Amino acid sequence: MNNVFVYCEIEGTTVAEVSQELLTKGRKLANQLNVELHAVVAGTGIKGNVETQILPYGVDKLFVFDAEGLFPYTSAPHTDILVNLFKEEQPQICLMGATVIGRDLGPRVSSSLTSGLTADCTELEIGDYDDKKSGTHYTNLLYQIRPAFGGNIVATIVNPDHRPQMATVRSGVMQKAVYEGEAKNETVYPDVTKYVPAEDYIVKVLDRHVEAAKHNLKGAPIVVAGGYGVGSKEGFDMLFQLAKELHGEVGASRAAVDAGWADHDRQIGQTGVTVHPKVYIACGISGQIQHIAGMQDSGIIISINNDPEAPINKIADYVITGTVEEVVPKLIKYYKQNSK
Amino acid sequence: MSLKIVVLAKQVPDTRNVGKDAMTAEGTVNRAALPAIFNPEDMNALEQALRLKEQNPGSTVGILTMGPPRAAEVIRQGLYRGADTGWLLTDRLFAGADTLATSYALATAIKKIGDVDVIIGGRQAIDGDTAQVGPQVAQKLGLSQVTYAEEIMKCENNRLTIRRHIDGGVETVETPMPVVVTVNGSAAPCRPCNAKLVMKYKRATAPLERTTDMPYANLYEERPYLTLTQWSVADVNGDPQQCGLSGSPTKVKAVKNIVFQAKESKTLTGSDTDIEDLITELLNEKIIG
Numbered sequence: 001m002n003n004v005f006v007y008c009e010i011e012g013t014t015v016a017e018v019s020q021e022l023l024t025k026g027r028k029l030a031n032q033l034n035v036e037l038h039a040v041v042a043g044t045g046i047k048g049n050v051e052t053q054i055l056p057y058g059v060d061k062l063f064v065f066d067a068e069g070l071f072p073y074t075s076a077p078h079t080d081i082l083v084n085l086f087k088e089e090q091p092q093i094c095l096m097g098a099t100v101i102g103r104d105l106g107p108r109v110s111s112s113l114t115s116g117l118t119a120d121c122t123e124l125e126i127g128d129y130d131d132k133k134s135g136t137h138y139t140n141l142l143y144q145i146r147p148a149f150g151g152n153i154v155a156t157i158v159n160p161d162h163r164p165q166m167a168t169v170r171s172g173v174m175q176k177a178v179y180e181g182e183a184k185n186e187t188v189y190p191d192v193t194k195y196v197p198a199e200d201y202i203v204k205v206l207d208r209h210v211e212a213a214k215h216n217l218k219g220a221p222i223v224v225a226g227g228y229g230v231g232s233k234e235g236f237d238m239l240f241q242l243a244k245e246l247h248g249e250v251g252a253s254r255a256a257v258d259a260g261w262a263d264h265d266r267q268i269g270q271t272g273v274t275v276h277p278k279v280y281i282a283c284g285i286s287g288q289i290q291h292i293a294g295m296q297d298s299g300i301i302i303s304i305n306n307d308p309e310a311p312i313n314k315i316a317d318y319v320i321t322g323t324v325e326e327v328v329p330k331l332i333k334y335y336k337q338n339s340k
Numbered sequence: 341m342s343l344k345i346v347v348l349a350k351q352v353p354d355t356r357n358v359g360k361d362a363m364t365a366e367g368t369v370n371r372a373a374l375p376a377i378f379n380p381e382d383m384n385a386l387e388q389a390l391r392l393k394e395q396n397p398g399s400t401v402g403i404l405t406m407g408p409p410r411a412a413e414v415i416r417q418g419l420y421r422g423a424d425t426g427w428l429l430t431d432r433l434f435a436g437a438d439t440l441a442t443s444y445a446l447a448t449a450i451k452k453i454g455d456v457d458v459i460i461g462g463r464q465a466i467d468g469d470t471a472q473v474g475p476q477v478a479q480k481l482g483l484s485q486v487t488y489a490e491e492i493m494k495c496e497n498n499r500l501t502i503r504r505h506i507d508g509g510v511e512t513v514e515t516p517m518p519v520v521v522t523v524n525g526s527a528a529p530c531r532p533c534n535a536k537l538v539m540k541y542k543r544a545t546a547p548l549e550r551t552t553d554m555p556y557a558n559l560y561e562e563r564p565y566l567t568l569t570q571w572s573v574a575d576v577n578g579d580p581q582q583c584g585l586s587g588s589p590t591k592v593k594a595v596k597n598i599v600f601q602a603k604e605s606k607t608l609t610g611s612d613t614d615i616e617d618l619i620t621e622l623l624n625e626k627i628i629g
Contacts, residue, residue, distance in 0.1 A: 074397070075475070076484060077487050098365050099488070102489045104475060104485070108476070108495075111480055115457075116589035117439070117440075117470075118590060137519045149353075154596055155595045156592070157590050157592055159589050159590050159591070161589065202516060203515045205511055206513060207512040210507075222628065229358065299627075308607075313605065317606070318606050319605050319606070321607065321610065328612045334615055
């Protein structure tokens, strides 16, 4: 009872990295609250294949639901599993990836349990809360912290009265690490038919194509990111050249993605990818909070902007005042001349 | 077969233009201080709804929205593009709702509308980016759901075939109706307003939008379609405890404007010397290889 749960997402028999990142975070929260970390995973033919990808992250108890029809994911059976399991287990916290699956499943579960859910959190902490209206003092609540309102502010959300306190977190926001402390590492295999009525396998997946990611933006040591100041799709070609020279990857701000200059999967920020590169070169990015949330932990930040007052300059190590058009070709030129 | 289609649409503050008075002291959004627009992904949903209507003669499309009286503009925008009707959920009791209380209100309204085959909305609204309301409405109505939809490809034998985005790819799913569908911004853009429909509906208003000295009072008597349906909590048999702030399990503890921790930064110009010096420095310190 009252434990911390993480829903582990899978592709075939591979556990998603974001789920492992959340297990590491979940372990820390469980230690702070002095409770156990539990994990739940559901799929087809996963028994014996997923345990070693989950238990090392400090899991005390793992629930493996293995049955036909649980992979590929569809909404209703996975909802049934979580809702019925949570009715038995009464967790206080449930975390899941802010992926397509997590964002499909989380709201359905929260609606069924009438518990609160906060999407796309960038930080999770434990703390107290005073309800001014009722005068009630709450201890050890989950602070769900996220940029809100188009990234113009940062809000701390709490769910004082409803359990579990649910939150989704994007891939890359938390860092995964094998747990070095002691965990119970128990695994159980519940009978799926007791959790999912047969008539809930209602949506049929007719066809499915999943491709390996075309780039490794999340893990790239150097990221060249473009914003609205890049000005055009052609402008982005220049960023690709620079990234190629530096053996890095190209990212983009939401404004540049919305303008159609870069693919959606290159978006950096709260509603995109979070990166932690050694060097982050921000080209024509003003630096909205929602973008900063996805790159502020970069090693060295270089900002190229013709506006010396651009908010991103405040967190930059090097500020180059100039246009992207002017500066990026020079970076390429002098890198070629001086490297090796 | 003819379908009864309900589009969930939201009037949202244009978060691209936010001023200092955008938040109230309680930490909720001060909508009155901001320009209001039709949530972009709800427009993509409207287009899918209108296509479904065209492919299935006899079908109807209605716009369901919750908000202050001025949110009726969302219904008008729908009517201008080919929707047949609309419902405005408006009541002070709905105010301050989080996603759960919002989905409760929408679900009760959908029950009142009755016999709906397809409920379709945008994947998420730009003021919250949560993507929660669609699935929560589906759960409250006990319906299946298809999120992240790109295109409704087929409607046959009381089932829809839908192409949707998943992480790293696409899949095609088949779902029975009734169903809740949420549509991505990358789906087909919505058609523009039709000039004839604009002429027909431009004076359509919800009763609460009207003032006593309206010059078109007689028009509303002659043309009933110019009076938009407006529902309160009581009209949809809603439980006030589950609406608005009191029906919201999530509370905003704190809201702050971010102050970036200023670093000591070097400022350079775009001149050749400055750029070359920077590159040499980064290379010498092995920051880049």
